[in-house]
Amino acid sequence: MADAASFVFDFDSTLVRIESLEALADLALDGADDGAAIREEVGRLTDAAMAGEIGFGEALGRRLALLPLHRRHVEALAARVADDLALSVQRNLAFFREHADRIVIVSGGFREIIAPVAARLGVAADRVLANDLVYDAAGRVTGVDPANPLAEAGGKARAIESLDLPRPLIMVGDGWTDAEVRQAGAADRFYAFTEIVRRPPVIEAADAEVASIDELLHAEGLAGRWSYPRSRMRILLLENVHPAAVARLEAEGYSVETASGALGEDELIARIGGVHVLGVRSKTLVTDRVLAAADRLLAVGAFCIGTNQIDLEAAADRGVAVFNAPYSNTRSVVELAVGLTIALLRDVTDKSAAMHRGVWNKSASGARELRGKTLGIVGYGAIGSQLSVLAEALGLRVVFHDLTERLALGNARRLPSLDDLLAEADVVSLHVDGRRENTALLGPAELARMKPGALLLNLSRGHVLDVEALAAALRSGRLGGAAVDVFPEEPATNADPFDSPLRGLPNVILTPHIGGSTEEAQEAIGAFAAERLLAYLNRGDTSFCVNLPNVQLAEVAGAHRLLHIHRNQPGVLADLNRTMAEAGLNILGQHLKTDERTGYVIVDVDRDYDPAALQALRGVAGTLRFRTLY
Numbered sequence: 106m107a108d109a110a111s112f113v114f115d116f117d118s119t120l121v122r123i124e125s126l127e128a129l130a131d132l133a134l135d136g137a138d139d140g141a142a143i144r145e146e147v148g149r150l151t152d153a154a155m156a157g158e159i160g161f162g163e164a165l166g167r168r169l170a171l172l173p174l175h176r177r178h179v180e181a182l183a184a185r186v187a188d189d190l191a192l193s194v195q196r197n198l199a200f201f202r203e204h205a206d207r208i209v210i211v212s213g214g215f216r217e218i219i220a221p222v223a224a225r226l227g228v229a230a231d232r233v234l235a236n237d238l239v240y241d242a243a244g245r246v247t248g249v250d251p252a253n254p255l256a257e258a259g260g261k262a263r264a265i266e267s268l269d270l271p272r273p274l275i276m277v278g279d280g281w282t283d284a285e286v287r288q289a290g291a292a293d294r295f296y297a298f299t300e301i302v303r304r305p306p307v308i309e310a311a312d313a314e315v316a317s318i319d320e321l322l323h324a325e326g327l328a329g330r331w332s333y334p335r336s337r338m339r340i341l342l343l344e345n346v347h348p349a350a351v352a353r354l355e356a357e358g359y360s361v362e363t364a365s366g367a368l369g370e371d372e373l374i375a376r377i378g379g380v381h382v383l384g385v386r387s388k389t390l391v392t393d394r395v396l397a398a399a400d401r402l403l404a405v406g407a408f409c410i411g412t413n414q415i416d417l418e419a420a421a422d423r424g425v426a427v428f429n430a431p432y433s434n435t436r437s438v439v440e441l442a443v444g445l446t447i448a449l450l451r452d453v454t455d456k457s458a459a460m461h462r463g464v465w466n467k468s469a470s471g472a473r474e475l476r477g478k479t480l481g482i483v484g485y486g487a488i489g490s491q492l493s494v495l496a497e498a499l500g501l502r503v504v505f506h507d508l509t510e511r512l513a514l515g516n517a518r519r520l521p522s523l524d525d526l527l528a529e530a531d532v533v534s535l536h537v538d539g540r541r542e543n544t545a546l547l548g549p550a551e552l553a554r555m556k557p558g559a560l561l562l563n564l565s566r567g568h569v570l571d572v573e574a575l576a577a578a579l580r581s582g583r584l585g586g587a588a589v590d591v592f593p594e595e596p597a598t599n600a601d602p603f604d605s606p607l608r609g610l611p612n613v614i615l616t617p618h619i620g621g622s623t624e625e626a627q628e629a630i631g632a633f634a635a636e637r638l639l640a641y642l643n644r645g646d647t648s649f650c651v652n653l654p655n656v657q658l659a660e661v662a663g664a665h666r667l668l669h670i671h672r673n674q675p676g677v678l679a680d681l682n683r684t685m686a687e688a689g690l691n692i693l694g695q696h697l698k699t700d701e702r703t704g705y706v707i708v709d710v711d712r713d714y715d716p717a718a719l720q721a722l723r724g725v726a727g728t729l730r731f732r733t734l735y
């Protein structure tokens with residue numbers, strides 16, 4: 106479509122992340138007493154001109170008159186401006202260099218500042234249309250050459266027309282003077298470029314908005330640095346995911362939306378359309394219905410350890426990859442479990458509450474040391490085994506029970522059954538995962554098997570413990586206390602009410618699912634999960650994926666990467682290879698990994714192939730998801 110098109114780019118806040126005149130003002134006013142006021146006025150005039158409120162020529166003259174601008178300031182900015190390229194321009198240098206003979210830069214700014222950037226982009230000096238500064242004998246800027254059409258309102262259109270460029274002509278810029286080019290008929294299409302600034306009147310006057318050069322190239326049917334513009338890929342992060350994750354994903358060019366609370370199933374269904382990546386923590390249920398409504402979803406990030414809130418099989422059956430952060434909050438949970446155990450043994454919370462009511466109750470009765478007690482850990486995975494290490498260091502004896510064979514750390518003793526553990530432990534701490542089969546793992550019968558006066562901790566999942574049965578055991582005095590961090594029904598947001606049969610019981614510590622809620626853990630989770638999602642989006646790497654075969658992949662280099670997720674059924678690889686051979690694709694590298702349910706094939710191919718061949722690959726029987734990366 107755009108084979109013969111000419112591209113005309115604005116400069117300030119389009120090719121570069123600065124407004125030249127403001128940057129010059131900063132240099133010229135450095136140390137000036139009235140600098141702040143002048144800078145503010147210059148900024149105001151720039152905005153007014155960009156939004157079309159005052160004429161460009163008038164704004165330029167007034168701004169230059171305000172500044173004690175000297176040649177050395179211009180030279181200083183020119184020396185560093187090429188470091189300020191817009192990020193998407195930096196990524197797509199190849200586009201500028203390959204198509205330099207159909208690119209023009211037009212700006213009401215100054216030739217000296219634009220020249221180094223044009224050189225970096227490979228654009229010839231005679232394809233830069235800009236104002237020429239005029240200096241006096243002392244090197245002070247007195248204005249711009251009045252004979253240059255760009256010194257006046259409507260100048261961009263006249264300057265462009267004077268070049269008689271091949272049409273269609275595509276204008277790209279952030280300001281009103283760029284929109285005017287299209288309005289004057291000097292351009293056939295105008296893209297409002299919003300990577301640096303977003304000006305609503307300009308967007309309204311544009312044929313389309315592009316938030317990056319990638320989007321521009323995609324819209325014009327040209328190959329950019331990425332197979333798909335990342336700014337068009339929507340990432341929806343719920344439940345207060347740490348800002349570190351947002352920053353990391355945005356830095357890679359993706360569009361991120363956030364929400365502080367969890368969403369109910371119907372609310373999520375209403376929002377999931379068009380979303381490429383969903384990020385949740387423990388409360389948002391990603392059900393089969395949600396996944397069925399997710400027309401674009403590539404991946405789900407669980408910004409936590411547990412993934413029981415996500416229908417992993419339904420996701421796999423749709424080729425949606427699910428990632429979590431399996432170790433980032435482990436230590437936080439363990440530290441809280443240790444602290445809660447000590448608090449329960451010493452009845453700290455009830456004593457503290459009494460003090461707040463003005464009651465002084467100094468007594469050793471019922472208060473016990475940790476040392477020498479037996480801790481029973483149910484579920485000896487990452488958290489259980491870490492707890493084991495810390496507990497032994499504090500002088501506890503540790504016994505554990507796990508469904509699978511686990512290495513007993515230190516002097517910890519494995520017990521063959523849950524019942525054995527319940528019979529022996531003074532403190533029982535639950536750290537199993539949230540699989541459905543663990544519902545009411547501790548019910549009335551199990552609680553009855555615990556030692557009289559024993560303590561119970563649940564920091565795993567709410568449904569693992571029958572809270573009604575626990576409340577009864579506590580009320581009857583059968584158990585000595587409990588600390589519960591997770592509940593069968595948890596409020597979706599901090600504004601929602603909480604209720605539980607455990608409320609109001611003595612020596613019962615209730616915490617609002619904060620086992621993993623430390624600043625350290627949340628930041629580490631944000632960083633880890635974001636990195637896993639980026640590895641999958643950017644190169645197809647499924648390391649740590651919890652529902653698809655794990656394949657570790659290097660960056661795509663000098664090739665196109667085809668990613669094919671399919672049902673694990675006979676003949677898929679043979680069909681894929683036959684289809685690729687028929688399409689004449691030259692294979693540079695291939696990986697296949699399968700699990701019981703799903704297969705994942707990654708093929709790096711030579712770049713010159715007929716894109717129609719990709720349709721045939723989508724048609725291979727058993728295909729769940731197919732995408733291309735480069």
Ligand SMILES: NC(=O)C1=CN([C@@H]2O[C@H](COP(=O)(O)OP(=O)(O)OC[C@H]3O[C@@H](n4cnc5c(N)ncnc54)[C@H](O)[C@@H]3O)[C@@H](O)[C@H]2O)C=CC1
Pocket residue numbers: 410411412431434435438483484485486487488489506507508509511536537538539543546564565566590591618619620621622
């Ligand atoms: N309260 C909070 O804020 C947090 C809670 N969690 C919860 O803790 C759980 C455990 O986390 P990790 O230790 O990292 O998981 P993990 O997967 O490393 O360990 C879980 C262990 O439980 C064992 N297990 C499962 N069912 C069992 C059963 N019925 N009986 C005995 N053993 C059983 C597994 O074999 C595994 O060894 C997570 O799945 C999550 O639900 C995790 C982080 C924070």
Ligand SMILES: O=C(O)CCC(=O)C(=O)O
Pocket residue numbers: 386387408409410411412434618619621622
């Ligand atoms: O606070 C959260 O995000 C939930 C922590 C949790 O339960 C988990 O990591 O599995």
